[in-house]
Amino acid sequence: MTGQEVVFLVLAVVGGLAGLLVVTSRNIVHAALYLVVALSSVAGVYLLLAAPFVAFVQVIIYVGAIVVLILFGIMLTRAPVGRRVLDNTLRARVGAFVVGLGMFTMLTWFMADAWSGERIAGQAVTTTAALGTSLFRNYVLPFEAVSVLLLAALIGAIVLARRD
Amino acid sequence: MPLLYPLVFAAFLFSAGVYGVLARRNAVMVLMSIELMLNAVNVNLVAFNAYLKDQLLSGQVFALFVVAVAAAEVGIGLAIVLLIFRNRETVNIDEVDLLRW
Numbered sequence: 001m002t003g004q005e006v007v008f009l010v011l012a013v014v015g016g017l018a019g020l021l022v023v024t025s026r027n028i029v030h031a032a033l034y035l036v037v038a039l040s041s042v043a044g045v046y047l048l049l050a051a052p053f054v055a056f057v058q059v060i061i062y063v064g065a066i067v068v069l070i071l072f073g074i075m076l077t078r079a080p081v082g083r084r085v086l087d088n089t090l091r092a093r094v095g096a097f098v099v100g101l102g103m104f105t106m107l108t109w110f111m112a113d114a115w116s117g118e119r120i121a122g123q124a125v126t127t128t129a130a131l132g133t134s135l136f137r138n139y140v141l142p143f144e145a146v147s148v149l150l151l152a153a154l155i156g157a158i159v160l161a162r163r164d
Numbered sequence: 165m166p167l168l169y170p171l172v173f174a175a176f177l178f179s180a181g182v183y184g185v186l187a188r189r190n191a192v193m194v195l196m197s198i199e200l201m202l203n204a205v206n207v208n209l210v211a212f213n214a215y216l217k218d219q220l221l222s223g224q225v226f227a228l229f230v231v232a233v234a235a236a237e238v239g240i241g242l243a244i245v246l247l248i249f250r251n252r253e254t255v256n257i258d259e260v261d262l263l264r265w
Contacts, residue, residue: 008170070196101179103179115168118168126221138225146229157240
């Protein structure tokens with residue numbers, strides 16, 4: 001087992017546990033902070049997969065912006081605490097657990113069936129220049145579409161949230 | 165590194181997100197679970213990009229697009245949640261059933 005695999009397993013265990021705590025924590029602020037841990041470990045996984053630019057974008061946008069936005073949302077909706085207000089009924093939770101476990105089993109089974117012997121090996125680190133070249137040469141039309149989407153979302157959020 | 169490692173990690177995060185969307189009743193918690201699911205998809209995209217050694221870097225480019233769409237989604241989602249809270253004094257999604265037949 002290489003050092004890369006050891007680091008990946010540590011990151012995966014930390015990120016998986018944090019992900020579980022996000023969806024089971026009784027305190028909504030704790031859940032948001034566990035989300036920071038889960039998203040940071042995903043950023044570490046990107047670094048291990050030789051994608052440093054995506055990792056930094058993950059840290060800046062997810063950890064820096066989206067979690068702060070969610071914390072503001074929690075604050076503005078008066079941060080309810082406790083299982084009764086945060087979670088669904090026991091019946092719905094059991095159903096959700098069955099669906100989640102079934103989905104994990106199914107996905108793992110199919111992927112182990114399809115790619116069990118394959119290895120990610122010898123990948124060169126993606127430079128930001130190469131990624132930018134690909135983005136602005138091959139994917140410039142989707143890039144423009146995403147920028148228009150962001151503008152529409154910005155205007156929509158302002159229109160929705162402002163007080164008349 | 166075996167390709168299965170990131171794939172199973174992503175499957176676990178996605179399933180945790182599915183559980184969260186179905187088991188939570190607070191709208192902000194549902195948004196957080198959706199973020200988990202989008203991250204799982206991104207892990208898959210970057211892992212397959214590294215596995216296939218794609219010359220166009222499609223996996224990483226689309227991971228960036230997914231991040232941008234996630235930012236837009238959470239902005240709009242929180243604006244809607246705030247509007248619901250302002251009008252109905254609650255963010256429990258099972259109490260917002262105006263369109264239910």
